[in-house]
Amino acid sequence: MNAAPAQLGMAIKVGVMGGASDISTPGYLEKAHALGRAIARRGAVLITGACPGLPLAAACGAKQSGGMVVGVSPAISLEEHIQKYSSPTEFHDVLIFTGNGLMGREVINIRSSDIVVIVGGRSGTLGELAIAYDEGKLIGVLTGMGGISDLVKDILTACAKDTGSRVVYEADPELLVAELLRLFHLPRDVAPGGPSQPGAIAMVEDPVCRMRILPQAAAAERDWEGKRYLFCSAACGERFDADPRRYTEGHESQAR
Numbered sequence: 001m002n003a004a005p006a007q008l009g010m011a012i013k014v015g016v017m018g019g020a021s022d023i024s025t026p027g028y029l030e031k032a033h034a035l036g037r038a039i040a041r042r043g044a045v046l047i048t049g050a051c052p053g054l055p056l057a058a059a060c061g062a063k064q065s066g067g068m069v070v071g072v073s074p075a076i077s078l079e080e081h082i083q084k085y086s087s088p089t090e091f092h093d094v095l096i097f098t099g100n101g102l103m104g105r106e107v108i109n110i111r112s113s114d115i116v117v118i119v120g121g122r123s124g125t126l127g128e129l130a131i132a133y134d135e136g137k138l139i140g141v142l143t144g145m146g147g148i149s150d151l152v153k154d155i156l157t158a159c160a161k162d163t164g165s166r167v168v169y170e171a172d173p174e175l176l177v178a179e180l181l182r183l184f185h186l187p188r189d190v191a192p193g194g195p196s197q198p199g200a201i202a203m204v205e206d207p208v209c210r211m212r213i214l215p216q217a218a219a220a221e222r223d224w225e226g227k228r229y230l231f232c233s234a235a236c237g238e239r240f241d242a243d244p245r246r247y248t249e250g251h252e253s254q255a256r
Contacts, residue, residue: 015113032057103218
């Protein structure tokens, strides 16, 4: 049976996968905290790897907003979770002890999540991204957080593999969660920025790399022959400058 959680009376589960040590840059913890709040306020369950850092900040935000948080631990017991892995227990309602180690628990993390959000991170987060993408998950990427999350577009482009996964890139936690939950309730063949429901956030296409982005997340914009074009990165804006006609023929601009 391919029923969605909502059809079975279950809450949607959003997995936040990210850096356990990416906490030194001002604003990173605040954005992760806001991500957790946004997830909880929409009635979803937050799943983390029961680790410190950005996932813990998201867990804190969710708990402070009345949400439920489940942690998937690499440990075999609470004692090992605390002593061997130096992992937290606060802000989690449930800890699931896998005994599979740091990498072994990644599959459980992803398969237990209906939606996966990538926040910063390093090699462990890269592994979770790869599993989520290969298994066709709906993936959100909180951009502007450094680490893996700011490299996802290039990584998936290099993979050149259509797995059925839908990926949303957004720098604002509230907007990211809103778009992910909108897409989750739509057919799988509806891409980010596709047919929208009332109040949905319209997305636009970067004319250079063809990535769909929210207008608020645009890193650059250009006016060309009376039309406005938005770009996912400064690099795409510079490529546009070199040959605007190449990228504007047949491309719909973003109206002012």
